[in-house]
Amino acid sequence: METIVFSLLNGVIYGLLLFMLSSGLTLIFSMMGVLNFAHASFYMLGAYFAYTISEASSFWLALVFAPILVGLVGALVEKYGLRTVHVNGHVAELLFTFGLAYLIDEVVKIVWGRNAVDYRVPELLDFPLFELFGAQYPAYRIFTLFVALAMLAGLWFILNRTRWGLIIQAALSHPHMVGHLGHDVPRIFMTVFGVGCALAGLAGVIGGNYLVTDPAMAVQMGPIVFVVVVVGGLGSLMGAFLAAMLLGLLQTFAVAIDARFADIFGWLGLSETTELGSITIASLAPMIPFLMLVLILMIRPRGLLGDREL
Amino acid sequence: MKRITSAALAAAMSMIAVSGASAETLKIAFIDPLSGPFGPSGQAGLNEWIYAADQMNAKGGINGNQVEVTGYDNKINPKESLVQLQKALDSGVRYIAQGNGSSVASALIDAIEKHNKRNPGEEVMFLNYAAVDPSFTNDRCTFYHFRFDADADMKMEAVTNWVKGQPDIKKVYIIGQDYSFGKAVAAAAVKGLTEKRPDIEIVGNELHPLGKVKDFTPYVQKIISSGADAMITGNWGADMVLLIKAAVDSGFEGPILTYYGGSKGAATAMGEAAVGQVKAIVENNTNLPMSDEQAAYVDGYEAKYTEDNYYYHRIHNAMHMLAMAAEKANSIDPTDVAFAMEGLEYESPNGVVTMRADNHQILQPMFMSTFSDDVTRGVEHLTLGWKSGPNDRIEAEDTRTETTCKMQRPKK
Numbered sequence: 001m002e003t004i005v006f007s008l009l010n011g012v013i014y015g016l017l018l019f020m021l022s023s024g025l026t027l028i029f030s031m032m033g034v035l036n037f038a039h040a041s042f043y044m045l046g047a048y049f050a051y052t053i054s055e056a057s058s059f060w061l062a063l064v065f066a067p068i069l070v071g072l073v074g075a076l077v078e079k080y081g082l083r084t085v086h087v088n089g090h091v092a093e094l095l096f097t098f099g100l101a102y103l104i105d106e107v108v109k110i111v112w113g114r115n116a117v118d119y120r121v122p123e124l125l126d127f128p129l130f131e132l133f134g135a136q137y138p139a140y141r142i143f144t145l146f147v148a149l150a151m152l153a154g155l156w157f158i159l160n161r162t163r164w165g166l167i168i169q170a171a172l173s174h175p176h177m178v179g180h181l182g183h184d185v186p187r188i189f190m191t192v193f194g195v196g197c198a199l200a201g202l203a204g205v206i207g208g209n210y211l212v213t214d215p216a217m218a219v220q221m222g223p224i225v226f227v228v229v230v231v232g233g234l235g236s237l238m239g240a241f242l243a244a245m246l247l248g249l250l251q252t253f254a255v256a257i258d259a260r261f262a263d264i265f266g267w268l269g270l271s272e273t274t275e276l277g278s279i280t281i282a283s284l285a286p287m288i289p290f291l292m293l294v295l296i297l298m299i300r301p302r303g304l305l306g307d308r309e310l
Numbered sequence: 311m312k313r314i315t316s317a318a319l320a321a322a323m324s325m326i327a328v329s330g331a332s333a334e335t336l337k338i339a340f341i342d343p344l345s346g347p348f349g350p351s352g353q354a355g356l357n358e359w360i361y362a363a364d365q366m367n368a369k370g371g372i373n374g375n376q377v378e379v380t381g382y383d384n385k386i387n388p389k390e391s392l393v394q395l396q397k398a399l400d401s402g403v404r405y406i407a408q409g410n411g412s413s414v415a416s417a418l419i420d421a422i423e424k425h426n427k428r429n430p431g432e433e434v435m436f437l438n439y440a441a442v443d444p445s446f447t448n449d450r451c452t453f454y455h456f457r458f459d460a461d462a463d464m465k466m467e468a469v470t471n472w473v474k475g476q477p478d479i480k481k482v483y484i485i486g487q488d489y490s491f492g493k494a495v496a497a498a499a500v501k502g503l504t505e506k507r508p509d510i511e512i513v514g515n516e517l518h519p520l521g522k523v524k525d526f527t528p529y530v531q532k533i534i535s536s537g538a539d540a541m542i543t544g545n546w547g548a549d550m551v552l553l554i555k556a557a558v559d560s561g562f563e564g565p566i567l568t569y570y571g572g573s574k575g576a577a578t579a580m581g582e583a584a585v586g587q588v589k590a591i592v593e594n595n596t597n598l599p600m601s602d603e604q605a606a607y608v609d610g611y612e613a614k615y616t617e618d619n620y621y622y623h624r625i626h627n628a629m630h631m632l633a634m635a636a637e638k639a640n641s642i643d644p645t646d647v648a649f650a651m652e653g654l655e656y657e658s659p660n661g662v663v664t665m666r667a668d669n670h671q672i673l674q675p676m677f678m679s680t681f682s683d684d685v686t687r688g689v690e691h692l693t694l695g696w697k698s699g700p701n702d703r704i705e706a707e708d709t710r711t712e713t714t715c716k717m718q719r720p721k722k
Binding site for chain 2: 002003006007010014113114116118120128131133134135136137138141210211212214215216219220221252255256258280282283285286
């Protein structure tokens with residue numbers, strides 16, 4: 001019982017964090033066709049900015065300004081970098097973001113050092129919220145949950161209930177048409193790229209102290225974010241949301257289940273002493289995202305809710 | 311243009327000639343992760359090797375030869391390590407230093423053994439400063455491998471001895487990294503606990519993937535719901551930092567017995583909450599009584615590398631023992647040095663340290679250190695640090711374990 005409750009809670013929180021990271025990537029990917037390799041680096045920047053701001057003032061200011069700063073950096077990258085590279089086609093864009101990811105990595109190492117920085121949970125939220133089956137549940141995790149839900153609601157509202165959202169949705173599928181109607185498509189692209197990066201930044205702000213803020217965090221998170229986007233399907237925020245939740249839940253449940261292959265396939269005659277039988281389900285957890293990626297590309301290449309082929 | 315090139319070439323040639331005329335340089339290749347999740351651990355090791363070499367050079371070097379340490383990034387990948395080893399060999403290196411990851415050490419031991427067989431007269435020596443899979447000084451021992459850290463079994467001996475004196479501990483959870491080292495730790499823990507405290511129930515024995523877990527909370531909640539009173543882990547690097555952070559955040563209250571609680575970043579992640587709770591079995595901590603000379607050495611290191619704390623005391627020992635062996639042999643040829651190293655005794659700052667001749671495993675005093683807020687030297691710019699009381703010292707001779715090693719020595 002406690003396993004299920006804990007895994008549900010942890011899985012949902014991890015899933016929401018993943019969604020926060022990948023929502024921006026999905027937007028950028030489906031609108032501009034740019035597979036932004038540097039997306040996880042913006043997540044890392046968000047965490048480091050938040051660390052610096054909260055050292056100088058408070059976490060709450062960081063929560064507001066770090067994502068804005070990251071968004072600005074993203075917008076500048078789009079305006080002065082990607083836009084120039086764009087004329088040379090998608091491969092050039094891909095390589096550009098690839099290089100950018102390394103660049104940000106190195107800059108972070110130079111500015112903040114190679115070690116994890118002491119980016120802490122704010123004191124106001126640094127207490128156990130409730131106790132479940134003997135284990136304390138940190139308040140900050142629940143806070144993370146609410147921030148993610150608020151972001152989700154905000155994003156949904158902007159995209160579905162405002163004029164801006166309408167234009168963005170139109171530009172997603174028919175950029176030329178939107179341009180002919182007199183909208184400044186490059187500016188829309190810049191805004192979307194900036195907002196996408198800001199969302200990644202926000203994920204960094206709350207993920208940086210929930211996990212650890214170190215120069216390796218971008219490299220660790222990067223591949224998983226891509227899995228979410230591909231599994232969810234191109235151009236579908238809902239798909240990304242589903243994929244992120246699925247991934248979060250699957251991974252935490254796999255860790256929590258105390259079983260070996262032999263326990264599950266024992267009826268096939270698999271014994272616990274064999275190589276295969278002694279593999280624990282928990283040890284498969286890190287493999288799950290990539291297994292999902294491979295399966296989805298084989299069975300349903302456009303992703304769970306995508307409307308386009310890759 | 312051509313003239314300039316040839317002039318430069320001539321200049322370069324004369325430089326080589328000049329340096330060749332003086333003593334040789336003793337080159338040590340440091341092959342460890344310098345990037346990625348274990349990068350900080352590797353970089354700290356490299357810094358200490360370089361510092362130890364600088365200090366040695368200031369005193370006239372090893373047997374009159376200057377020491378040079380070069381870092382090679384192996385990304386903690388055994389295959390990449392072999393590429394880096396080849397690079398090092400190509401640049402004339404005869405000494406290899408490595409420590410992070412027994413998986414890597416295992417590959418290097420095999421490769422070096424092969425190299426030494428195929429290239430008589432150009433043998434390479436392996437200075438292992440932290441890879442603690444016990445098999446390297448047992449079944450798989452080789453003549454050119456020397457380990458300057460206590461192996462996983464020796465450390466677990468100390469950990470289980472400590473548990474023996476704690477009647478409150480009834481249930482223990484063992485968690486570790488899924489590779490040879492983590493498995494060795496788990497096996498040693500099970501063996502030690504069942505021998506010394508048969509009443510203890512091992513409520514969990516789990517391996518997680520190396521360097522891939524970002525949030526240990528699910529693991530910790532599993533540990534808490536198992537009812538464990540104490541946790542034993544061999545984790546290091548990011549795996550240590552994240553595990554301990556999750557344990558503190560979820561309110562795990564029992565003692566956490568570690569090998570590498572001193573991993574870089576762990577103290578920061580633990581903070582005040584872990585004071586008195588986290589223990590580490592180590593060969594040194596900076597709050598032990600120190601001679602002025604040793605204090606100056608530590609201060610010099612921390613002044614030079616402000617981001618680091620003095621941690622790998624065994625590197626200091628390794629460098630000094632290398633120097634002693636070379637002077638004893640009056641040579642810096644690895645074969646001569648290796649023979650001189652066997653059975654070598656060194657008066658280290660913490661007591662006498664001996665390199666066993668039968669399996670090339672070091673015997674040194676060990677300390678059960680506790681994370682404390684009552685320290686003179688903090689770590690990671692905190693007022694918290696590691697200290698050990700008078701009863702926490704384990705004499706070098708008491709760490710000796712039986713070995714299955716049958717050392718094959720080359721002909722002198």
